[in-house]
Amino acid sequence: MTHLTDASALHKGKAVDADLVAGIPRRDFRLSMANLFIAFAALLLGGIAGLLQGFVRSGFLELPSWISYYALLTAHGVLLVLVLSSFFSIGYLYAGTSRVLGGLAPKTIAFGWTGFGLMALGTAIAAFFILSGKANVLYTFYTPMQANPWFYVGLALLVVGILLNCVGMFITYQSWRKQNPGQLTPLFAFFANAVFVLWVLASLFIAVFVVGMVIPWAFGWVPTIDPMIGRTLFWAFGHTLVNIWMLTSISAWYVSMPKIIGGKIFSDSLARVAVVILVVANVPGGFHHQILDPGLSVELKFLHVIQTFMIIFPSLMTAFAMLATMERAGRSKGITSLLGWWKVLPWRDARFFALIVAMFAFIPAGLGGIINASNQVNQVVHNSIWVTGHLHLTVGTTVMLTFFGVSYWLIPFLTGRTMTKTLNKLAIAQTIIWASGMLLMSGAMHANGLLGSPRRTANTTYNNHSEASGWAIYETIMAMGGVILFIGILLLIYIWVQLAFFAPKGKTEFPIGEDYNEKDRSPLFMDRWSIWVTLAFLSIAIAYVIPLWNFSTGHNPGSPPFLMP
Amino acid sequence: MHIHRYEKVWLIIGSLILLIFLIILAIQTFFLEMGPPSHAETIDPQTVRDSEIFADAGLKEIGENEYEIAIISEMFAFQPGDLEIPAGATVHFTLASPDVTHGFKITDTNVNVMVVPGHISKVSHTFDEPGEYLILCNEYCGLGHEYMASTITVN
Numbered sequence: 001m002t003h004l005t006d007a008s009a010l011h012k013g014k015a016v017d018a019d020l021v022a023g024i025p026r027r028d029f030r031l032s033m034a035n036l037f038i039a040f041a042a043l044l045l046g047g048i049a050g051l052l053q054g055f056v057r058s059g060f061l062e063l064p065s066w067i068s069y070y071a072l073l074t075a076h077g078v079l080l081v082l083v084l085s086s087f088f089s090i091g092y093l094y095a096g097t098s099r100v101l102g103g104l105a106p107k108t109i110a111f112g113w114t115g116f117g118l119m120a121l122g123t124a125i126a127a128f129f130i131l132s133g134k135a136n137v138l139y140t141f142y143t144p145m146q147a148n149p150w151f152y153v154g155l156a157l158l159v160v161g162i163l164l165n166c167v168g169m170f171i172t173y174q175s176w177r178k179q180n181p182g183q184l185t186p187l188f189a190f191f192a193n194a195v196f197v198l199w200v201l202a203s204l205f206i207a208v209f210v211v212g213m214v215i216p217w218a219f220g221w222v223p224t225i226d227p228m229i230g231r232t233l234f235w236a237f238g239h240t241l242v243n244i245w246m247l248t249s250i251s252a253w254y255v256s257m258p259k260i261i262g263g264k265i266f267s268d269s270l271a272r273v274a275v276v277i278l279v280v281a282n283v284p285g286g287f288h289h290q291i292l293d294p295g296l297s298v299e300l301k302f303l304h305v306i307q308t309f310m311i312i313f314p315s316l317m318t319a320f321a322m323l324a325t326m327e328r329a330g331r332s333k334g335i336t337s338l339l340g341w342w343k344v345l346p347w348r349d350a351r352f353f354a355l356i357v358a359m360f361a362f363i364p365a366g367l368g369g370i371i372n373a374s375n376q377v378n379q380v381v382h383n384s385i386w387v388t389g390h391l392h393l394t395v396g397t398t399v400m401l402t403f404f405g406v407s408y409w410l411i412p413f414l415t416g417r418t419m420t421k422t423l424n425k426l427a428i429a430q431t432i433i434w435a436s437g438m439l440l441m442s443g444a445m446h447a448n449g450l451l452g453s454p455r456r457t458a459n460t461t462y463n464n465h466s467e468a469s470g471w472a473i474y475e476t477i478m479a480m481g482g483v484i485l486f487i488g489i490l491l492l493i494y495i496w497v498q499l500a501f502f503a504p505k506g507k508t509e510f511p512i513g514e515d516y517n518e519k520d521r522s523p524l525f526m527d528r529w530s531i532w533v534t535l536a537f538l539s540i541a542i543a544y545v546i547p548l549w550n551f552s553t554g555h556n557p558g559s560p561p562f563l564m565p
Numbered sequence: 566m567h568i569h570r571y572e573k574v575w576l577i578i579g580s581l582i583l584l585i586f587l588i589i590l591a592i593q594t595f596f597l598e599m600g601p602p603s604h605a606e607t608i609d610p611q612t613v614r615d616s617e618i619f620a621d622a623g624l625k626e627i628g629e630n631e632y633e634i635a636i637i638s639e640m641f642a643f644q645p646g647d648l649e650i651p652a653g654a655t656v657h658f659t660l661a662s663p664d665v666t667h668g669f670k671i672t673d674t675n676v677n678v679m680v681v682p683g684h685i686s687k688v689s690h691t692f693d694e695p696g697e698y699l700i701l702c703n704e705y706c707g708l709g710h711e712y713m714a715s716t717i718t719v720n
Contacts, residue, residue, distance in 0.1 A: 068708055138705055144610075144682060145665050145707065227666055227681050270568065291601050292677055294684035298600040305590065309583055316579040320572050375590045376599045379677045383668050383703035452672035454703035460711035467672045467699045520567055550605075556683040557609045562640075562665050564707055 028098040029414045031112045033500070035091030036411065038120060039084050040496055045127075046079035047489040054441075054482030058475035059459045069458040070136040070564075077139030078130060081241070081395065082158065083123050088403050089248040090115075090165050092410055093192040096251070097169065099413075099510045100186040101176045108168040115164030122157030125150060136564040138456060140238070141214075143230040144559035149218035156210050163203050166196040177527065185527050187268055188512060191251035194275045195244055197529060201283055201536060202240035209233035217561060224558025228295050229551045235286035236544065243282045243311070245395055247275065249402035250318055253355060256406070257322070258513035260352050261345055263329025265513040266321045269522040274314035274321075276526070280535045281310040284543030288373040292382050295554065296547055301375060307543055308373040315366055322359060328516065350419070350427030351511075354405030357435050358398045365393035368446070386449025388456075389442040397438045401431060404492060409508055411499040418506035419499065426495055433488040441481025448474035602678040602688040610682035613637060613663040618685070624648060627657075635659040638667040638680040641709035643700060648717045655691040656717075668704035671717065679704060692719045 049072040055061035056069050063069060094112060098104045104112070129135040135147035141155075173193045177185060185193070209230055217225045254271045258264050265271065287304035290296060296304075330341020346352045368390040371377055381387060408427050412419055419427075449455070453471040462468040515521060525531070568576075594600040613619055618635050622645050625633045630653055637644040638660055650656060660669055660680045667680040671690065678688045692698070702713035 070705065070708060070710075073705075136708060142666050142704075227683060231666075231681065267567070267569075270572070290679075293679045294603070294681055294686040295605050295607075296603055297605060298594060298603045301601060301603060302591065302594055306587060309587060312583055313576075313580065316576055317572075320575050324569070324572070370586070374586065376593055376601055377590075379601055379675045382677050383670065452670065452699075452701075454668070454670065454701055456705040456710075457703075458711040460714075462699055462701060462714045465699045465714070465716070466697070517567075554607050556607045557611070559610050559665075559682045562707070 024098050025103050027109055028094065028104050031104075031109060031116065032091040032095040032098075032410075033414050034116055035087045035094070036407070036414075037500075038123070039088040039091065040493065042079045042084040042087065042123075043489060044493055046076050046084060047486055049073075049076040049079070051482050051486040054479035057457075057459050058472070058479040060479060067131075067133060068136055070138065070456075071130060071133050073456060074130045074135060074138050075127070078126060081139055082155075085241075085245050085248075085395070085399070086158070086162055087119065089195060089244065090162075092403075092406055093169070093195055093248065093251070094165075095410060095414060096188045096255075096510060096512075097172060097192045100188045100512060101172060104168070105172045105175050108172045111164045111168030111171065115161040115168065117161070118157050118164065119161030122154045122159075122161060125154030125157065127154075129154065140234060142234070143214060143217070143225045143227050144562050146218050146561035146563050149215065152210055152215050152218055156207070156215065159203050159206055159210070162199055166199050166203075169193060169196040182524070184268075184522055184524060186512075187265065187271060188251060188255045190272055190527070191247060191255065191275060193529065194279050195247045195251070197279055197533060197536075198240055198244045198247065198282060201279075201540070202237045202244065205233045205240075205283075206237035209237070224560055226551060226556055226558050228293065228556070229548065231290060231293065232286075232544070232547060232551070235289040236283050236540075237286070239286035239289065240283050242394065243278055243285075245399040247278055249358065249399050250274075252402055252406050253318065253322055253359065255513055256409070256511040257352065257355055258325050258329065259511035260349060260355075261326060261329045263325055263332060263513070264516035266325045266328065266516055267520040268515050269520050269526070270317060270321060272522045272526045274317045276532050277314045278311065279532050281307065281539055283536065283540050284308065285311050285373075287543060287547075288378070291375060291378040295551065300546060304543060305373060305375045307539065309370075312366070312370060315362075348424075348428070350424045350431065351405050351408045353428050354401045354408070354431045357431050358401035358405065361393055361397035361401065361435070361438070365390065365398055368393060381449055383455055384449035385445045385453045385455045389445030389449060392438055392442040392445065396442070397435065401434060404430065404434070407496060408499070409510060411496060412503060412506075412508035413510045415500055415503075416505055416507070417499060417503040418508050420503060423495055423498055423503060426491060430488055430491045430495065433484060433491065437481045437484030437488055439481075440484065441478050444474040444477035444481065448478075602686060604685055604687040606685040607683055608661050608685050610661075610663050613661045616661075618659060619661065624650070624656075631655045631657075633657045633659070635661075636669075638662045638669060638702065638713075640664050640707050641702070641713040643669075643702075643713070643715045646715040648715070650692060650717065650719055652695045652719050653691065653693055654719070655689060657689045658687065660686040660688070665706050666704050667702045667706050667713070670701050670703040672699045672701070674698065677703070692717070695719045 053072050129148045129151040135151040137145045137147045213225055216222045284307040288308045291301055327341045330344050333344055335341045335344055408419055448471050619637050622635050627633045632654055662680045662682045669680055670677045674690055676688055676690045678686045680686050696719055698717045700715045
């Protein structure tokens with residue numbers, strides 16, 4: 001079998017044959033599009049919330065009494081960080097896996113739709129309570145702040161829906177392996193499987209927290225909750241979520257980008273090694289959100305710092321692989337000068353342009369991450385708006401621009417349309433608008449954070465304190481960045497609607513790169529996920545057993561709920 | 566598995582830099598005692614206000630220009646509030662919350678610590694520069710979060 005081209009159809013000869021598009025059942029396309037539509041809606045609503053936050057924090061706008069700044073903040077976080085990212089990655093990874101494995105298994109489709117339904121229902125319930133002011137707890141919902149109990153039920157349904165999607169992915173992945181013994185899974189499917197394995201690891205922690213602790217406490221069935229256990233479980237989930245977005249994003253960098261630039265995948269095996277390290281080492285990274293927490297010893301925190309630093313290594317591998325891919329693509333076109341290959345990259349192709357701007361954003365984003373994780377240095381920036389700036393470089397720029405770039409081939413691929421030259425130009429403009437808006441907003445946030453301005457705080461002068469008055473100019477720049485970003489969202493929604501409903505009919509390919517060198521293919525054992533999951537549990541145990549044991553035996557009587565508002 | 570020579574060089578240099586970072590962090594943490602505040606002591610959040618540590622809260626001089634103070638971080642204030650100390654004073658802060666999670670940040674200093682209900686947090690700082698420092702809560706604690714602040718005046 002040739003690697004990563006149209007694989008032998010997984011379900012050849014089944015009744016669905018009559019309904020095939022490019023060898024793939026049409027039902028796979030519908031499932032992916034349904035996920036993408038919710039992602040679109042989440043981006044628009046979350047973007048409106050973000051725009052308003054910028055205006056409120058800088059003092060340009062006062063909200064009507066029926067909605068608080070913190071309700072907007074909760075909506076912005078939940079809709080963009082949880083809803084948009086999960087629905088988009090499921091839509092994208094399902095479509096790509098269907099493309100490289102020749103269709104999804106029928107059971108996968110069943111799990112996919114059930115999961116989709118639960119996720120959509122959960123999102124609707126959570127959104128209702130947030131917007132009606134009954135869940136002003138932000139997306140981290142630190143206990144013992146308490147929202148309306150049904151808000152947590154909504155979140156739990158969202159997570160259960162995601163877990164069903166995980167099962168769906170594992171079914172197709174394993175049935176392909178069974179039908180193709182002795183063959184390595186295509187790289188894209190390997191990435192997709194890794195993302196869903198991380199989802200399972202993340203969901204274990206959040207399920208124990210939400211279903212096992214928060215829901216019984218919020219409904220009043222148990223009197224108290226331990227906030228430190230809650231924070232620990234939340235960040236095991238929260239930081240894993242970060243690498244769920246990153247893995248989803250770099251799947252496009254590793255697999256699709258080479259094809260778009262007319263090159264080949266630099267090294268299949270090194271790509272898989274990077275993926276495996278991210279899966280194995282990722283979860284304990286959550287502890288760098290708790291460097292300033294009480295109840296964790298200095299020694300334990302340092303162990304967590306070392307574990308967090310391990311996640312940097314695969315990023316170094318990715319940086320090398322991306323530039324090497326680009327250089328080799330140029331060399332294969334006959335470029336011999338030292339940097340000439342840089343010029344022949346397809347800068348006017350929006351798919352590539354969005355991706356490479358995303359990669360550039362990851363350089364300062366990654367450096368900021370190292371600063372945040374650096375133990376005592378964390379004291380300088382913790383909970384300042386620097387962290388918000390960091391988050392907008394990582395998920396807001398690197399991940400979002402990658403998702404936007406992916407959508408420029410994913411949507412027309414799914415709807416059987418083509419990206420016109422005009423739409424391509426608009427998409428390039430959108431990328432520039434987005435990057436400029438983020439540069440302004442995130443830059444101002446980083447600077448303001450270093451001056452001490454806190455994150456997640458409504459407009460305040462702290463009784464006209466001289467210290468706080470110096471922050472106002474940065475808040476104005478943040479609001480300006482927010483306006484530019486909102487223009488970017490409107491333009492993006494226009495492009496998406498065109499690609500989904502109005503662009504000319506035609507065939508758009510889902511770009512899947514080929515190997516540069518067959519020698520660089522991975523050994524077969526890379527596909528044995530039992531090894532990687534076992535190692536992941538080992539690294540989780542090293543980080544979590546001691547602190548969770550200490551907390552649960554630490555004579556903390558626990559906290560009763562404090563209802564917000 | 567084939568690794569290109571240049572990639573080996575790149576990864577070795579990158580890993581060495583990370584290792585150097587970690588060594589510097591370790592030296593600062595374990596030999597210069599600059600580690601993050603990590604006090605481990607529990608307290609029942611519902612009895613914080615009546616507890617011995619926080620009952621008679623106020624600045625206590627415990628040495629030459631060295632002070633101790635226990636501050637309750639609650640929705641939406643620090644109790645006791647505005648403080649005054651002489652320049653060069655070292656202050657040991659003991660913090661706890663009777664309600665939700667708060668943050669304790671003093672601007673223009675590296676004082677920054679979480680106050681999680683159920684636990685006592687401790688942090689110390691020497692205030693060399695005179696001025697009016699702003700103490701603020703940097704963890705969202707409810708709809709009045711942005712009002713939670715006080716000052717520390719260094720004369």
